[in-house]
Amino acid sequence: MLRLLVENGVADSEDITRVLHALGKHPGQDQSAKVRAVQVLVEHGMDDSADIARVLGALARCPGPNLAGEVRALESMVENGMDAEAVARVLRVLGECPEQDLASKARAVRSMASEGMEAEDIERSIRGH
Numbered sequence: 001m002l003r004l005l006v007e008n009g010v011a012d013s014e015d016i017t018r019v020l021h022a023l024g025k026h027p028g029q030d031q032s033a034k035v036r037a038v039q040v041l042v043e044h045g046m047d048d049s050a051d052i053a054r055v056l057g058a059l060a061r062c063p064g065p066n067l068a069g070e071v072r073a074l075e076s077m078v079e080n081g082m083d084a085e086a087v088a089r090v091l092r093v094l095g096e097c098p099e100q101d102l103a104s105k106a107r108a109v110r111s112m113a114s115e116g117m118e119a120e121d122i123e124r125s126i127r128g129h
Helices: 002-007 013-024 031-043 049-060 068-079 084-095 099-114 119-128
Strands: none
Touching: 002 013, 002 031, 013 031, 013 049, 031 049, 031 068, 049 068, 049 084, 068 084, 068 099, 084 099, 084 119, 099 119
């Protein structure tokens, strides 16, 4: 993890600490998915530790221990140019979904993000279903 952060521009010790602290919150959740989320974020140019921590905090609000679908949705959003605030907003909406609906909603987010929909429209769509 340290190497990944440093190689992608997160080299300050305070920034690294902020990211590691955010990763350590909610230990009952899928740590490998959260590590994958950090990898996706930094590999797509997100090197502000506050932004990474914001996204991880929103991801942690998603119900259930498995976050793989949400991380795939996050990846689609980042690949399609959404900034940290937009990604976090959509993840917070997913976090409001009942666990049984989460997988289908995460797939819908992936699809909408890959089609270039804006975060506000994705939020509205997820809340409307």
